[in-house]
Amino acid sequence: MRINSCLKSRNRAAEVVKLLDKAVNEKIDSNPEKKEQILALREIWDIKTQKKCQLETFYSKGTDAEITATSDCLYNGHQQEIDYFNNMLP
Secondary structure, eight states, rough: OOOHHHHHHHHHHHHHHHHHHHHHHHHHHGGGGHHHHHHHHHHHHHHHHHHHHHHHTTTGSSTHHHHHHHHHHHHHHHHHHHHHHHHSSS
16 A cells, blocks of 8 residues: 555656646747746756755654655645746746
8 A cells, every 4th residue: 555655746746747747848839939948947946845845754764754755845846846836837
């Protein structure tokens, strides 16, 4: 049961990255003059999300809950990025 939960969380996190890539690419396509800034923001935001998730899952490190907690945190962080890029003015 726990393995299924971990796999679902990982798959969900992987799927949201694909959606994020799509949102970023669409924003770059509609704003090619802002490509450098968009890509830089994406890179920094991804680092922030990773660090935030490391901090939020610090006490679950080495436990069965670590994978699920980390995947859920990454999913939520990437979803925030998607929302930002999808709603960014042209």
